[in-house]
Each structure stands twice: as C-alpha cells, then as structure tokens.
Amino acid sequence: MAQAMMAAGFVSALLDYAVSRGxxxxxxxxxxxxxxxxxxxQDQRVPVLAYQSMIAAAIATTGDTALLLRHTLESRLEMISVVGQIVHHAASLPHSIEQLNRYLRLMADANIPGDHDRFELLEDGNEVWIIDHLPIQTSDxxxxxxxxxxxxxEFRRSFPDRPFALKLEVTYAPPPHVDEYPELxxxxxxxxxxxxxxxxxxxxxxxxxxxEPGNTYVFGVFTRHADQLLHDLGQSDTFRDRIEAHILPDLHEGSLSMDKVARDLGMSRQTLYRRLKEEGVTFADIHDDLRHRMARDYLAARKVSVNETAYLLGFSEASSFVRAFRRWTGQSPTAFRDTVT
Incomplete structure (x- = not known):
C-alpha cells in the first residue's frame, strides 16, 4: 500500500510560516x-504523513491551534503550486473548480469515496454550494x-469588493480556536x-x-506543465508499491520471508531481487521504511500504546522498537507522540 504523497511546496510554505511564528x-x-x-x-513529492506531523509539531510549539488556518488565509496558492496558477487563469468559477479537480493530485493524493470529484459545485434552489467530499474523522x-x-x-484577495462566501457547514465540533472564526x-x-x-x-x-485574467495563452502554458507532472506521477507507480501492499497485513509477524513474498507474487526470489534492484531498493529497505511510516501513523493517532505499536510492527521486544524508532527519527516513540498531541 503506497503512502499518500503531496507537493513539497505546501510543506515548505508551512515550514517558513511556522518559523516566522517562533x-x-x-x-x-x-x-x-x-x-x-x-x-x-515545490513539485517534489513528500509523504502526507510528514506534513501532518509538521502541522502537529508546529501547533504544539507555537501553541496556536489555528496556525494552519491562519497560514492558509495569509498565503497565495499560486506561489505554492502550479495548480494555483491554473485556477487563477481559469475563465470562471465552474471552470476553476473543474481544473482544481483535474489537477488535485499535483497538490496531494486524496482518496475520495464513490464517483465524486473532491469538490462539487451544487445548485440547490436559489442557493449555490461548494461541497468538499474529502472524508475526515470528526476530530480532524x-x-x-x-x-x-x-x-x-483567494477570492478575498482577488475580488476584495465582491461577496463570495456566505456560510459554512462543517461536520466537526467547534475547534479550540472557535472564538477566532468570526474574524478569520x-x-x-x-x-x-x-x-x-x-x-x-x-x-x-x-x-x-x-x-478578469482569462489569458488563454498563460493558462495553456501552465496546464501543459501540469499535464506533464500528472503524466510523470502516473508513471511513478512502482513495483515497490506492490510489495508494500502485500506485506502490510503481515507486518506484525516481524521477520518476513522474501522467498514467500516472491512465491505469493508468482515469481522467483531472483526475479523479485532484480525488480527491486532496478528501482534502487532492497526488500529489507521496504520492510524497514514501512515499519517507520506505520509507527509514526500509529503513534500520531494515539490509539495504541508504545508496546502495542511494537507488537503491530513485528518487534519481539519494545526495547528493539525504541532503538529502531530513534534510528528513524532521532526521538523516542514517547517523545514523538508528545509532539503531535
């Protein structure tokens, strides 16, 4: 199971903003x-989980639970992603949302259930709504x-004298900074x-x-660049992804057999080794990296203890897991979990 990835531009922009806040x-x-x-x-790909960890750490450091919200309101999408340039040179709002859905993966991978695009422009009687179909946990x-x-x-900045948003409906409970919502x-x-x-x-x-822009030439320049990026992403699904998806359910077993994985995939050990070597990775690398990512995921969710996380990742002893986690992150599992509360 390949992890969700996103454009580095968003991470870099948040990092700079958080540093400016102390x-x-x-x-x-x-x-x-x-x-x-x-x-x-800005077009490099980094794990979405890394971005989420940085958000949590930045909020913990600054004490500002509205940090990402404030950053988003104060930043410009066109300075972060080519998608911002495209939507700013779209002909209209419906056209802009169409492009946003088309190039969404260039910003971040998102698993949208059903046949929906992430963003839907809906006319309901005399009302018009933009619906975000991204599924979230109630606390997220x-x-x-x-x-x-x-x-x-973006509309506030581009059209300061024209009304845009009229109301928000959200599935989550009032956040800690709800008192700032009217101002923000x-x-x-x-x-x-x-x-x-x-x-x-x-x-x-x-x-x-x-x-106002409506510059079809500039729009075409940016969409050609974005189409090439999408094409490159489509070519980036790797053999490594297949291995990760196969071994994830057995991660708790600890030492995984490369021979067994090869047999399960209908190939010899030598073929498996060769395919991975072509991608510059080893079976041990994949196993170790998957453990690392899942450890961060489990600890960030705070639904299992450090000892339970060690078991889920196939470590025979919690002390072995602690040593591995320090090698991965430079922190103990407990210290990491404390930074994302």
Missing part, C-alpha cells in the same frame, strides 16, 4: 522526518478548515453538520461572471 526550523523538519533537500522543488478539522480557507482567501472566516459556521460545504453568492455561477 518555531524552530530544524525541529520541525525532524518532526516530519524530512531534510532541507526534500523541499528544494484542520484539513477542512484549510480547504475552505483557501477558497475564501467572516461568515456564519454551522458545526456538527452532515457535510462539509460552503454556500457562496450565486453571482459566481452566472453566465456573465468571468474572471
């Missing part, structure tokens, strides 16, 4: 398991906050709703409401 750059990079070289190109509010904040901030969002918010949606002024879907 966080330590190196500590945040360490919390995410990243190095500066991982963020040199930061992603949805940022999603709607991005729409609001500037629209009424309904919590514990059945969907995550934003009501907007109907004028934005009228036929005579087009975006």
């Amino acid at each position: 966080a330590d750059r190196q500590a945040l990079l360490q919390s995410a398991g990243l190095a500066p070289a991982d963020l040199t190109d 509010y930061v992603g949805i906050e940022a999603s709607f904040a991005r729409f609001i901030s 969002f500037r629209v009424p918010v309904q919590f514990h709703a059945k969907r995550n949606a934003m009501r907007i002024d109907p004028v934005w879907i009228s036929g005579d409401t087009e975006f």
Whole structure:
C-alpha cells in the first residue's frame, strides 16, 4: 500500500510560516522526518504523513491551534503550486473548480469515496454550494478548515469588493480556536453538520461572471506543465508499491520471508531481487521504511500504546522498537507522540 504523497511546496510554505511564528526550523523538519533537500522543488513529492506531523509539531510549539488556518488565509496558492496558477487563469468559477479537480493530485493524493470529484459545485434552489467530499474523522478539522480557507482567501484577495462566501457547514465540533472564526472566516459556521460545504453568492455561477485574467495563452502554458507532472506521477507507480501492499497485513509477524513474498507474487526470489534492484531498493529497505511510516501513523493517532505499536510492527521486544524508532527519527516513540498531541 503506497503512502499518500503531496507537493513539497505546501510543506515548505508551512515550514517558513511556522518559523516566522517562533518555531524552530530544524525541529520541525525532524518532526516530519524530512531534510532541507526534500523541499528544494515545490513539485517534489513528500509523504502526507510528514506534513501532518509538521502541522502537529508546529501547533504544539507555537501553541496556536489555528496556525494552519491562519497560514492558509495569509498565503497565495499560486506561489505554492502550479495548480494555483491554473485556477487563477481559469475563465470562471465552474471552470476553476473543474481544473482544481483535474489537477488535485499535483497538490496531494486524496482518496475520495464513490464517483465524486473532491469538490462539487451544487445548485440547490436559489442557493449555490461548494461541497468538499474529502472524508475526515470528526476530530480532524484542520484539513477542512484549510480547504475552505483557501477558497475564501483567494477570492478575498482577488475580488476584495465582491461577496463570495456566505456560510459554512462543517461536520466537526467547534475547534479550540472557535472564538477566532468570526474574524478569520467572516461568515456564519454551522458545526456538527452532515457535510462539509460552503454556500457562496450565486453571482459566481452566472453566465456573465468571468474572471478578469482569462489569458488563454498563460493558462495553456501552465496546464501543459501540469499535464506533464500528472503524466510523470502516473508513471511513478512502482513495483515497490506492490510489495508494500502485500506485506502490510503481515507486518506484525516481524521477520518476513522474501522467498514467500516472491512465491505469493508468482515469481522467483531472483526475479523479485532484480525488480527491486532496478528501482534502487532492497526488500529489507521496504520492510524497514514501512515499519517507520506505520509507527509514526500509529503513534500520531494515539490509539495504541508504545508496546502495542511494537507488537503491530513485528518487534519481539519494545526495547528493539525504541532503538529502531530513534534510528528513524532521532526521538523516542514517547517523545514523538508528545509532539503531535
């Protein structure tokens, strides 16, 4: 099972913002398991889990639970991702959302259930809504906050004299910084709703409401670049992904047999070795890296203890897991878990 990935530009922008608010750059990079070289190109891919870990560490360091929301409202999408350039040169709001859904993977992988695009523009009587179909846990509010904040901030900046958002409906409970919502969002918010949606002024879907830029040449330049990036991503599904998906259910068994995995996949050990060598990775590398990622996932969720995490990852003793985790992150499992509370 390949882990979800995202564009490094978003991580880099958050890192810079958090540092400007008093966080330590190196500590945040360490919390995410990243190095500066991982963020040199905004189109590079980094794990979504690394970004989530950095958000949690930045919030813990600054004490500002609205940090990501504030950052989103104050930043410009076109400075972070080519997708921002595309939506800014779209002809209208419906066209912009169409492009957003088309190039969404260039920002972050997202598993949307059913046949939905992530964002849906819905006319309901006299009301117009933008619905975000990204499934979330009831306590996981930061992603949805940022999603709607991005729409609001881009329209607020580009069309300061024209109303856009009118109301928000969100499935999560009021967050710790709910008292700041009126100032930050500037629209009424309904919590514990059945969907995550934003009501907007109907004028934005009228036929005579087009975006000012409308530069088809510039739009074409950016979409050609984005199409190439999408093509490259489509070519990046690797043999390693197949191995990860196969061994994940057996991770708790500890020492996994490369011979057995090869037989299960209908090939010889030599063929398996050769295929992995072509991708510059070994079976042991995959096993170790998968343990690392799953350890961070389990600990960040705080639903199992350190000892239980060690068992789930196939370590015979918790002390062995602690040593491995220090090798991966430079922290103990307990210290890491404390940074993401």
